Structures are given as C-alpha cells and as structure tokens.
Amino acid sequence: MDFYEKNADKLKEKTHSEFPEQTDQIDDCPIEQVRLTVPITDEAEVMDIHGHIHANMAMHDEEKRPKGGSTRLQFFLIVFITSFAYYIIPNFFFPSISALSFICWIWPNSITMQQIGSGTYGLGIGSFGLDWSTVAGFLGSPLATPGFAIINIFLGFCLVMYVLVPKSYWTNTYEAKRFPIYSPLVYMANGSQHDVNAVLDQKTFKFSQAGYDQLGQINLGILFVFAYGLSFVTLAASLSHVSLFHGREIWSQTKEALRLSIFTCEGFGQQLQLPYWGVLLAAALATLYASDWYYHCHNESGLNVITELIIGYMYSGRPLANVSYKTYGYISMAQAIAFLADFKLGLLSPVPIWALSCMFPSKKWIKLINMPIILGASGNMPPARSVNYIMWFVMGMLFNIVVYRRFKGWWARHNYVLSAALDAGVAFMAILTYFALGIKDINGIEWWGLDLDKQCPLANCPTAPGIKVDNCPLYD
Template sequence: MARLNMRRCPQSRNPSSEKIIDFYAGDYEVNDSPIEQVKLTVPITDNPSEPVLTFRTWVLGLTSCALLAFLNRFFSFRQNPLSVGPVAAQIIVLPIGRLMASTLPTKVYQCPLTKWRFSLNPGPFSVKEHALITIFAGCGAGGVYAVHIVIILKAFYKRSLHPVAALLLAQTTQLLGYGWAGLFRKVLVDSPYMWWPQNLPQVSLFRALHEEQERPRGGVSRLQFFIIILVSSFAYYTVPGYLFPSLSALSFICWIWTDSVTMQQIGSGLNGLGIGSFGLDWSTVASFLSSPLAFPLFAIVNMLIGFILVIYVMLPIAYWTNIYDAKRFPIFSCETFDYSGQVYNVSRILNQKTFDLDVGAYNSYSRVYVSVLFALNYGLSFAGLVASLSHVALFDGKHIWQTWGNAKSESEEFGDVHTRLMKKYYDPVPHWWFHACLITSIVFSLIACEGFDKALQLPWWGFLLSVAVSFIFTLPVSVITATTNQAPGLNVITEMIIGYLYPGRPIANVTFKTYGTISTNQAISFLSDLKLGHYMKIPPKSMFIVQLAGTIVASSFCFGTAWWLLESVENICDKNLLPEGSPWTCPGDDVFYSASIIWGVVGPGRMFTSAGNYPEMNWFFLIGLLLPVPGWYLARKFPTTKWLGKIHWPIILGATSKMPPTRAVHFWSWGAVGLFFNYYIFRKYKTWWARHTYILSAALDAGLAFMGVFLYFALQGNNIEGPHWWGNSNGDHCPLATCPTSPGIKVEGCPVF
C-alpha cells in the first residue's frame, strides 16, 4: 500500500489554496504537462485503493446509459430536438451514489467455486465510480448514427427492413472503431501533447463535486459556483425554451425590411448570412458547435476565420454572380432541387422494383441541384479532408513517429506526470481485447450486409473497403481532435468513393458512409474517454469494460426507441402528410436523406463530373493538399512568430461543414462567448478562469438539459404550449430568406421576380 502524506505540492499550478494529498511513496511528482490548460485543471494525485467497478457503478451507469439513449433518440424525431448530455447524469447520480453508500449493506460475498469476493457497498462513493458512471451515460448520450439509415429506409423511401439486420447495423457500426483505438492508444492517450480539451470541463466538475474546498474570502467555492450557475441556467431556459423561443435567434434586419428578400437573406441568422443576428440562449451557443468554453483559443479563431471567409466572401460572390444558377434556389438550404427550383422528386427517378436509379427517367426529368452554400461545403469538405492528412504529416508527423517509437520501447521517460502515474499503478488493456472486438464486429457486419435479402445493398467488398478508409483516416483525424476539439468529417469522402464505384444505390451509399465514418468517430470517442480516465487515474481495463458495455446497451436502446416510433407514429417524418403543428418532423434526417439522393441515387459521376453541375469542386482536393504547406514553411522559417504555427487549415476549411443544420446565428453567438472567456478572461483573470470556466460550461449545459426535459414532460408533451404571441415562433421572423431570386421561379409563399 502506498504511503499517505499530507503536503503541499510546490510544482502544481493549481491556483486554489487546497492542500494536495500525495498518495505515492517516494519523491514529489513534478507537474511537467506541456499544456497549460491541463496544468491548471488536472490534479497530479491519485488513490489507487479507491473502488472503481462496483455494484453502484453498474446499477447507476447502466440506468443512466439506457435512459439517455432513449431520451436523445426520442427527442431527435421532434421539430425542436433536445440533447440531454452526460453532464445531467453526472449531477443526478452523485446524491444517489452517496445515498447507496450510506444505506447498502457492507457484507462481503464470496462467489462459489471462485476466489472472487465483492461487496454491494465497498465504502464511500468515489470520484472514480462517478467518472465511470458518467462515461456510461456518455455512451447513451452519443447517439447511434446508423439509425439514420433505418429512418430514411422506412420513413422516407417507404421500404421494409428486417429488425435483426437493423440491430446488427446499429451495434457493429458503433463497435468497429474499438480496434483502431487499440492500435493508436499509445500515441493518442499516453502522449501529453494529445490533450483532448473537451475532457477538461468534466475533470473540473469532478473536482468541484468531490474535493473539499475552503470558501475564499469574499467569494464562493467551486461547488457553490456550480450550483448557482446550474439554478440560474435552469430558471432562465424557461424563457427561450417556452415563453419567448424567438430569443434563440434575433435577426433585426428582417424586422426592418419585412418585404425585401435580399435584406432578409442578408439578415436572417437561421436561413441567411446572419449579419447583426445573435441569440440569447445557451442552446444557440452550444447545441450544434458544443460549448466554446472547452475550445482552445487558436481553434476558436481558426473556426471564425473559416466561417467568415465562406459566409461573407465566397458565398455572396457565388450567389450574387449566379454561379451554378444559384439564384434559382435558396441561399441557405440542405435540400435537393430540380431545374425549376422545386424540391427534387426522387420517386420519379427510382426504379421501385430494384430500388436503384432509372437512368431514362432521370434523363427525362432533371439534373440534381443544391443551394450554392451546400455545393461550396462539399468542395470545402474535399479540401478539408486532404488538408487533414497533409497538415498532420507536416506539423505532427515527426512527433508522432517519435512518440510511437517511445511507446514501443516503453521508455520510462515517455509522457508526462499523468502517463508515469498510470504506468506505475495500472495494467494496460491487453491488445487481444481490441482485436477480438474488431474481428467480431467485422464478422457480424458482413452478415448484416450480405444477409437479409441484401436490404442494405452493400456487397462484402464494399464493406471491407469502408473499413480500410476508416483505418487510414483514424490517426490524422484523431490527432486534430485531440489538439483542437474539432474532428474533420469523413462522410463526404466515403460517399464519393462508393458513389463512383457502386452508383445508383442509395442504401449501399449511406451504409458504406456509416461504416467508414462512424468507426473512426467511435475510435475517437473511445480514445477521448480513455484520456478522461487517464486524467482521473482510472484503471484502463475498467474503462474498456464500461465503454464496451455502455456502447452495446446504448445501441440497443437507441435502435429500440427509433423502431418503436417508426412503427407507432403515423406518417412520421413526412411533413406533407403530418397534421399541422405535429412535432414529428425528424430534423437532421432530411439532410441524411438528401445526401443519399446526391451520392447514392444520382451519384458523384452525375454531380461532380462534366455530366453534372459541379465538376469544379474536384479542384478542392488539390487546394486542400497544398494549403498547409506555406504555413508549415513559414512556421519553420520564423519559429519566433508563434501565430504562424497556429494557422490550422483543416479547421478553417471545415468550419462550415456543419452548415446546415448549424446556422450563422450559432456561429456568431458561439464565437463571441468563446473569445470573451478564452481570450479576455484567460489573459486578464487567469486564476478565475482556471477555477471557474470549465465548471461554468458544465453548469450551463446541465441547467439547460434539466429544464428542457422538465418542459417537455410537464408541458409540451401534454400539448400545453406557451402563450400565442409574436415571440413564440421557433424561427427568426425572416420568412423571405428562403426564397429564390431568379426571374420566373415560383415557390409557395415567395414573390415572383
């Protein structure tokens, strides 16, 4: 047992005046983390004797996981989707865990015929149990991307799918990435430069909830601060969530020029350029781009540069010069259109018997068109993905190679204080655990693709190719995520690859995209959780078991909820057949459906070649490959000019990749909050920033989530709507912003030019 000493650690930069308990025999540990935010947030202490995988962990963790999977999938079908994050469970389970610790029997039980002994109550509710329960909850809150396939098949294409095939699809797409995580964990978890900034709010909140603190004179403790912000956020969300929804997007220009399409296109924060638009709602700030308080400053700046270049330079030039007949369509839309400016009628070009493209019908109908922003975003996605490879190779390649060599040699000097402590007390996860998960997932994926009358349309070679694409991109995408909090998406490149190789089959396309994209995303999620466990000093084997169990449970409940609603709600997702005011409009699934038309039914050969409308978008591949080179050269040429090394082209190019559903008002609100806290407050009041910023982020998220759930189940779920007045609209009062401006185009509700 390690020796217990009470002493102050002079190397720690923690600005609080608390004494640190050092649980190690030997000399002081030096906080040699190279990342200042980590030094300010993560303690360098541990108690290896704390309980971890206990009865309390399993009961509270599995319950939280299942409940959040149900709630988030349920709300995602509704017009105003609500995302309940793991922070909500993180708050709720603390008093329950402490209650269980005070009431459950402490008797130790012996399992028959084994040496294994356990107790329902091994002692006080520990921070490590709390962290594992939160990771369980995070599995449920993360969603299951493959459910989109089930939704568009049944609700949009009106076709059947065997529930076993759907369940296998949901499970295997979520589990496949664990194999990649096992291969790269040495580089992406043990390396101190891979710091995963999104984990720091969680670490800060755990410390606030579990560490004893003295209240500063004239101030509040971190726990008191958290409770104050939580209650305030909970109370305030009554206003934008129920009484005054228009606060989420205030677009003043539209209120002045009520009859001008152009001015509403300029001023609308939801369907236009968003000049002068902002929101007074934390969900506007954080719902699509996540909390800006968890982003490093350079990432925020790069995001805003990319947003401004696209929305205020490229988009206006493209639209008002009428590139690609842009004025025939809305300036901001995710839908597909025909040449007359109407929403594309995909049923006219689908062979209903074979469920693939009817070429003759397509040639006699119309090419597929998209809004100019949607077209630009595809080109920028091409550039951003290639830029991710070249940027990581140039800026991080040498470090990754050295880190890999250090990891292979198990060098004692490798890593920082947190890596040394983890190696000292805890055994790593055996490689075969990851390999077994990978092989099992591949086998069941092949069964899902090749069996069940091949309803998923994807042949075996297509699945294996998607696995190869995911493997190639997992490392560079993970490096970018671990250092910037932004993950370049693989959806476009996967759609393009299978669209060229296997055109005319929409479900094959989205299935390939899901396997190729989500296995990488799941690897990133797993690695991020491993880093959280790294900071919290949780045994890696316990982390793996919790993440694996949580993923299986979350996938099952998420799929079950979706299947239940698809079978029980009449005309779900069909806005033309749903009664007026119905909430079951499936926002987000329409984007997925549009992508299946563009890349699957029509295919990139009829979109991005001379046979289509957008062949010039292919030049973005070359542009993305070359853009990081000048910045890398200048950063080496002028090493004292630090900002040159902060130019991050994958972030700049990918800034608007989530538009839509992200809108201009979300970017402006997110950027303003992020710059205020991570530039002004960080530099002027660093002690306050270190003590409170991440707790502020967690409290705002939790208050919003609790009030959102309360409003739905207490009022909105019972059809008790808010007061009927001007401010009770979910829009921004810019109805003309979605209108085309080309002469002769007729769209309902819009003037004809």
C-alpha cells in the same frame, strides 16, 4: 498571483508522489489554458472533456468556502438553477429569441436584406441569440475550446459565409439564385423542392433512373455545395498538416509498424507465407514506382499484375504470400494515390504556414494557424446556422480571451464548471419541457415570437427572375 501559481508547488508535490514519472512533464502542454486547469494525467491536451471533469471535481472534492466567495459546488448549483429556469423562455415561450436580427426588422420586405441579416437562413450579419443552446448546440461549449481554435474556426466561417458564398450566389454560379442561399434540401431546376421519393423504387428502395430522368438533375443550395466540397479539402489538409508538423513522430511510428509487420511475417510459424524482404520490396516498389509514374504522367500504372508476377517467381507456390504482397505493393498505394489526386488543394494549403513557421521560429503564433480547422470550420453547416457560429465566437472570445487574460485566477477555477452548469441546465429543462408539454402537443401561446422562421420569412426565397415559390414574392 493567479490560482495556478498559488497552487503550483502543491500540485507538483502531489503529482510527484502519485505519478513520479510525469513530474517533468507538468508544463509540457503548449496551451496555457490546458496547463491552468487540467490535472496532471495522460492526454492533457484533450479539452472537450474538461467541463465534465471539473463538474465531477466540484461535486465530489471537499472544499472550504473562501471568505466572500463560494465553493465550486455552490457556483455550479447557482449557474445550473439559473440556466435551468431561463431555458423555459427560448424553449417554450419565446423560441425566436434564439435568432433575432436587426436587419430583418429594418427591411421586412426585402429578400436580399433578409438573406444578409437572417441568422437561420442567411449570412447572419446583425443577428444574435439569447439562448445557450444557440451558442453550444452545434459546436459544443466555446468555454471548453482553446482561444486559438475559436479564432481559426471563425476565420474559416467568415471565409465561407462572407467570401465564397456571397460571391458565388450573387454572380449566379451554378444557377445559385434559383434556390435559397442556405438550405439543406435538394431542388429541381425550377426552384421547387425535388421529390426524393420519385427517384427511389418504392419496393426495392434502389435508385430509379426513370424517375430521375423525369424530374431532372438534383440541385443544391450554394452553401451546401461548399459544405460538401470543403469536406474533401479538409481531409486532405489534415493529412498535409499532420505530415508537415508531426512528420518526425509519424516516421518513428512508421518504423515501428514496419518492425511489427516483419515480425508478423517471420513469426507465428510463418503462417502468412510472406518473408520480411517481401514487405520491404512491396513498399519500395509501390512508393518509388507507382507514385512517381502518377506524378509525372497523371496516369496510374497498374501494378496489380507485376506484383503478382514478381512474388510468383520469387516465392512460388504460396498463394497467401501472393495476395499479401499484392496488398502491400499495389492495392494500398493505389487507394492512397486516388485520394491524394482529389485532395491537392487541401494537401498544399498547410505548406505556406509550415514554411512561415520555419522561417520565423520565434513567432509562436504562426503554428497556431491550423488550415484543417479553417477549411473544415463550416462542416457543421447545415444543420448549424450562421447565428450559431456568431454567438459561439462571441462567447468564446469573451471567456477564453478577455476573461482569461484579465481574470486568470477566476477562469482557472470556474470556467469549466460554468460551462458544465450551463449545459446541464439546458439539458434538464429540455427533457422536462418535452415530457411535461411537448409530448402532449402543448406548444405555448400563439404570438409572433413563437415561430422562429417568421423573424426573417423572406430569407429562404430565391432571387432569380421568374422563379415561383410558395410564400415568396416573385423577384424582378
């Protein structure tokens, strides 16, 4: 019997006395990891703050130490001190321990192999880090992330990093070989960094067309290109996913919003000057006419004039009503159509998952496939590196899949406390190191482990023939 099962009756009894209206909702959350750990309060699905909640509970709740074990406060302090003491190694003495790579050690003179193996400037195959800040620095603590979300994010990372980026780079799409495979910088056509200051007027800080024409167009690394493009796709996929899986709730809330809009028009002494039928007519006109026209003709019909004309005849002499009607009948819909036209891929991507969930309702895992998460998984790259994703996934799978399934009682009691303690130890040591050493420009002993970039120095080099870049060999 696990920790939750032992205390379920007590928890329900206490909850019923304090929150009688929530007693029937104790097991409502579909994520078991949430049900095991989250107190019965509103918004139980919000997992990101669990570490803070459990840390506060460990510090303030009175708890009797179990025989042969430790209280949550004792556990927190042990992990905190260990994390605090250890972080001096990656933060000061051995920064390279944050991203080590077997492939870079085996092929020290190969640009291609270092691009494949580097965890900081490459694909990160064979790379690893022994530093909690590498694990949680960009994606947050994996211990506080549900297992299904970890898998979705890593699938999206693999799709971008191991399918789209390699295929585009080594087929030289958009002249990608002229630039590093992973870089947040902008470049000129010859592979050198673009001088951003040259395209800005130094007095007005406005765009300088003359400077831009002189240097030529701005080029991005191939990973940066996908990061930008997928950010738009992710937004569209989010809209589509929410509509498919939560459409009924949205429709219910839409009706409430219409009621409120009508009340606003009719109430307050009719200061808005627009009657209730104006709101309904504007919404119907915009939805049925403008969107249908664009769908069939791929051309937006301008309803700005017709909306002004209609309300002008039907409710003349009221300028505020005219503006309000135009907003409901044209402007809002025009903006929506403009966004949807650019996000077609994202809008359609959740449809197969939704269709499968309808065809196989007994397969609960299908609904855990989340296309917005998959498509937006690489949204933190850059500045996040491949080693950050790899180590985040490894630690997340270890604790939220392996430990969770085999030691569920321990997981429910200690997982979020462990996460909070690791975060706190790293944070306090980082602050102490900065004020004690960094602010005085004391950077540690000079040796190969001090410079993280020296682990795979060729990973940031271009592979197009004839492109000369400092500290990079000429690629043949």
